[in-house]
């Protein structure tokens with residue numbers, strides 16, 4: 001059963017109360033999406049129709065800095081969505097917002113001309129890899145939110161290795177998010 005909080009014309013005209021959605025449909029009109037529903041009030045059982053408007057996302061230009069290179073990409077944001085320096089938009093961290101000729105600490109998506117961001121999604125995890133008699137130092141690229149776990153098999157330059165231990169700021173861990181990992185110790189090959 002889908003529920004929706006809306007006002008009820010017969011028992012609660014000013015305050016939203018729970019309603020059961022009996023039927024609904026979506027449509028769009030200009031820049032707005034709407035959601036039309038036939039609902040039943042949970043308090044007085046009145047059945048009535050209601051319409052909710054949701055703004056359509058707009059395209060905002062973003063400069064994305066990723067591994068030392070910058071490129072222009074497009075973000076899809078709601079027009080009245082607030083963007084602030086330091087915010088995370090998925091894997092992108094906002095570093096600056098251009099509005100007209102100047103810069104702002106925050107702006108709505110509609111006001112922002114260009115949003116400058118850095119991709120914090122991909123991280124390079126330092127790796128010490130034991131291969132035969134030698135230990136080599138390298139880095140493995142991973143999604144920052146991916147987990148590294150002792151015993152799992154990862155790839156480095158096309159070759160597999162097994163994770164033997166994981167070091168974070170808090171010491172050794174069995175499992176940690178790539179962005180929190182200080183160093184991975186591995187043994188070449190699958191174990």
Ligand SMILES: [Zn+2]
Nearest residue numbers: 008011041044
């Ligand atoms: Zn009611």
